[in-house]
Amino acid sequence: xxxxxxxxxxxxxxxxxxxxxxxxxxxxxxxxxxxxxxxxxxxxxxxxxxxxxxxxxxxxxxxxxxxxxxxxxxxxxxxxxxxxxxxxxxxxxxxxxxxxxxxxxxxxxxxxxxxxxxxxxxxxxxxxxxxxxxxxxxxxxxxxxxxxxxxxxxxxxxxxxxxxxxxxxxxxxxxxxxxxxxxxxxxxxxxxxxxxxxxxxxxxxxxxxxxxxxxxxxxxxxxxxxxxxxxxxxxxxxxxxxxxxxxxxxxxxxxxxxxxxxxxxxxxxxxxxxxxxxxxxxxxxxxxxxxxxxxxxxxxxxxxxxxxxxxxxxxxxxxxxxxxxxxxxx
Ligand code: UDP
Numbered sequence: 651x652x653x654x655x656x657x658x659x660x661x662x663x664x665x666x667x668x669x670x671x672x673x674x675x676x677x678x679x680x681x682x683x684x685x686x687x688x689x690x691x692x693x694x695x696x697x698x699x700x701x702x703x704x705x706x707x708x709x710x711x712x713x714x715x716x717x718x719x720x721x722x723x724x725x726x727x728x729x730x731x732x733x734x735x736x737x738x739x740x741x742x743x744x745x746x747x748x749x750x751x752x753x754x755x756x757x758x759x760x761x762x763x764x765x766x767x768x769x770x771x772x773x774x775x776x777x778x779x780x781x782x783x784x785x786x787x788x789x790x791x792x793x794x795x796x797x798x799x800x801x802x803x804x805x806x807x808x809x810x811x812x813x814x815x816x817x818x819x820x821x822x823x824x825x826x827x828x829x830x831x832x833x834x835x836x837x838x839x840x841x842x843x844x845x846x847x848x849x850x851x852x853x854x855x856x857x858x859x860x861x862x863x864x865x866x867x868x869x870x871x872x873x874x875x876x877x878x879x880x881x882x883x884x885x886x887x888x889x890x891x892x893x894x895x896x897x898x899x900x901x902x903x904x905x906x907x908x909x910x911x912x913x914x915x916x917x918x919x920x921x922x923x924x925x926x927x928x929x930x931x932x933x934x935x936x937x938x939x940x941x942x943x944x945x946x947x948x949x950x951x952x953x954x955x956x957x958x959x960x961x962x963x964x965x966x967x968x969x970x971x972x973x974x975x976x977x978x979x980x
Pocket of ligand 1: 841871935
């Protein structure tokens with residue numbers, strides 16, 4: 651009984667593989683290494699370097715492994731890039747998922763957990779956001795994830811496949827032992843960018859907009875630890891394997907922090923003054939994104955363990971300090 655993790659060399663994928671293996675599960679990882687890293691692949695996982703758009707490679711994998719469930723992270727995820735290169739996102743996120751589902755149906759593999767995103771909601775009408783709230787994405791990335799959810803739903807009706815879509819809010823932090831963590835190139839996310847200042851890799855951090863209708867004028871986000879996300883994937887897979895129906899779940903802590911508050915936490919954790927410079931708003935940023943994750947808690951029994959923002963930033967700092975160039979050998 652093996653679990654296939656597609657995109658298992660990436661940020662959230664590698665943390666999920668780690669939790670699966672620590673729980674004694676047999677894991678197969680597939681990744682095209684476009685944004686993932688060989689060094690992030692767990693040594694106890696059987697690794698296939700393949701692209702999910704390669705139907706033959708997928709078929710060969712399903713024929714040589716006995717896969718009971720799939721956890722699918724293999725997608726592009728940069729909002730800005732999705733706006734300038736939308737077809738790149740349609741090609742990987744939608745065409746790739748289509749190839750995957752065709753291969754799964756052909757090989758009778760009927761359970762899949764996959765990454766969706768808070769970006770499916772667009773500008774929320776109210777917070778905390780519920781799964782039943784309107785989905786009106788304001789960027790191409792969110793649109794492709796919503797379309798993936800819809801594709802799953804139709805395939806589920808036609809072929810009996812069951813799925814869970816996990817809509818993450820702001821993934822952050824690193825494994826508490828600092829052996830794996832976040833490494834993007836280019837880096838666009840707030841916490842790793844803030845920590846580049848004490849690492850000596852940038853002079854200051856820019857705050858994108860100080861005139862939002864929030865308590866200090868900067869955007870509010872719900873930061874959720876990557877290990878808690880990993881736990882949720884395993885619970886969601888076990889839910890499907892024990893007969894659960896297809897469903898959609900938000901994953902967040904239900905608590906929002908402003909950009910300024912995050913910088914203050916990082917100052918405390920690192921002991922560095924971290925200069926911040928107010929700059930223009932970034933296009934497409936909603937003022938507030940905060941999840942209601944009551945459904946994941948009640949249906950999946952999910953209980954985030956790293957809800958404290960100080961602990962979250964500490965784990966990120968321990969990773970970045972010990973791996974200042976990520977997985978790159980310098
Ligand atoms: N942000 C910022 N400066 C940066 C990077 C991000 O002020 O250098 C802000 C961004 O505008 C957003 C928040 O930090 O309000 C979180 O951004 P991130 O890109 O980490 O995640 P997103 O919410 O876009 O998924």
